[in-house]
Amino acid sequence: MNTPIQIVGQGVAGSWLAWECERAGVGFQIIDRGHAEAASRVGAGLVSPLTGRRLAPTWRFTEWRDSVLAAYREIEQELGCPLVRELRLRRQFRDDRERVRFKERVAASDAAPWVESIDDNGLWLRGAFQVETGRLIAALRERWIAQGKLDVSEVEPARVPTSEGRTVWCIGARAVGAIDIGCDWEPSKGELVRGRMDGLEPDVVLNDGQWLLPLPDGHVRVGATFERHDLKLEATEAAQQTLREAAERLGGQPLREPEAAVGLRVTVKDRRPVVGWLDAERRVGVFGGLAAKGALWAPALARQWLADGLSGGQIEAEARADRF
Ligand SMILES: Cc1cc2nc3c(=O)[nH]c(=O)nc-3n(C[C@H](O)[C@H](O)[C@H](O)COP(=O)(O)OP(=O)(O)OC[C@H]3O[C@@H](n4cnc5c(N)ncnc54)[C@H](O)[C@@H]3O)c2cc1C
Numbered sequence: 001m002n003t004p005i006q007i008v009g010q011g012v013a014g015s016w017l018a019w020e021c022e023r024a025g026v027g028f029q030i031i032d033r034g035h036a037e038a039a040s041r042v043g044a045g046l047v048s049p050l051t052g053r054r055l056a057p058t059w060r061f062t063e064w065r066d067s068v069l070a071a072y073r074e075i076e077q078e079l080g081c082p083l084v085r086e087l088r089l090r091r092q093f094r095d096d097r098e099r100v101r102f103k104e105r106v107a108a109s110d111a112a113p114w115v116e117s118i119d120d121n122g123l124w125l126r127g128a129f130q131v132e133t134g135r136l137i138a139a140l141r142e143r144w145i146a147q148g149k150l151d152v153s154e155v156e157p158a159r160v161p162t163s164e165g166r167t168v169w170c171i172g173a174r175a176v177g178a179i180d181i182g183c184d185w186e187p188s189k190g191e192l193v194r195g196r197m198d199g200l201e202p203d204v205v206l207n208d209g210q211w212l213l214p215l216p217d218g219h220v221r222v223g224a225t226f227e228r229h230d231l232k233l234e235a236t237e238a239a240q241q242t243l244r245e246a247a248e249r250l251g252g253q254p255l256r257e258p259e260a261a262v263g264l265r266v267t268v269k270d271r272r273p274v275v276g277w278l279d280a281e282r283r284v285g286v287f288g289g290l291a292a293k294g295a296l297w298a299p300a301l302a303r304q305w306l307a308d309g310l311s312g313g314q315i316e317a318e319a320r321a322d323r324f
Pocket residue numbers: 008009010011012013014031032033034035036037038039040041042043044045046047133153154155156157170171172173174189190191192223224225262263264265287288289290291292293294295296
């Protein structure tokens with residue numbers, strides 16, 4: 001098929017898919033209405049080996065970390081702007097229960113390789129990194145508009161082919177209720193706050209359930225909240241207050257010049273990404289369900305999809321869009 005593949009949506013999913021098409025010499029055309037509501041513009045781009053209240057291993061972190069970091073380094077060089085940095089992560093215990101639970105947890109074989117040290121107040125994790133996903137998609141947008149490869153418009157999402165050729169929907173939370181994958185999409189709203197703080201160690205993320213990420217320019221980002229019911233893309237005072245308090249607790253000083261940001265994440269019941277063709281003719285595909293892991297999963301899965309010229313045979317079973 002010589003018709004270029006149509007990629008709708010240019011968050012991290014659409015961007016990585018298009019980037020891999022470009023590397024593989026596969027023709028593509030992107031349609032994106034703009035990044036105002038893109039989760040990839042709002043998200044902090046943190047990638048950590050262990051996450052959440054249970055220090056659960058991030059799916060495929062161990063397998064993909066090094067190749068994904070290398071992919072970001074490559075794209076960083078090509079675009080000429082800084083996108084990725086390696087970090088240490090300080091997980092502080094919130095209470096005695098966490099202290100006991102985490103001390104047991106870090107001895108497990110899936111956690112131990114990423115634990116640098118542990119003390120009475122918390123633990124240090126190695127291996128984390130952070131990607132400026134907003135900067136990445138903005139830079140690629142400029143590049144592809146200049147090359148005539150990106151049209152700024154909106155396409156009505158559909159599971160039937162919308163053009164002569166092939167379409168891949170990379171539309172993040174807009175897939176909810178619009179792209180049928182045989183399983184419910186589960187959206188959630190996340191809020192962050194950005195502001196200023198002084199004197200923090202630059203490449204250390206502080207985390208006690210909420211996290212505080214220092215940026216090289218003296219700003220910090222603090223996040224993130226999780227809300228399943230109110231999905232309006234508006235910041236709420238309650239969430240912002242929680243985040244400002246977390247900032248002060250973690251950073252030891254009040255957050256100055258706070259500025260809210262809001263986005264929608266989307267996942268599915270098995271908490272795995274949703275990638276590949278939906279129909280036997282391979283005309284309609286989807287790349288989504290990236291939850292809070294888009295920075296890690298998008299590059300690796302785009303590469304799997306392109307591994308055999310977009311046939312989709314190399315996408316691993318757990319992530320395949322037709323698994324439901
Ligand atoms: C508060 C918050 C914090 C987060 N923190 C992290 C983190 O630390 N680490 C991490 O890895 N992930 C994080 N995430 C998740 C991460 O942002 C997502 O996994 C990722 O951005 C999803 O990318 P996407 O390309 O699927 O969707 P999006 O980034 O939402 O992109 C979808 C694109 O499609 C376009 N679009 C939609 N519908 C149409 C249409 N009909 N026609 C044309 N264009 C359309 C949109 O305009 C948008 O540009 C966070 C998310 C939130 C909300």
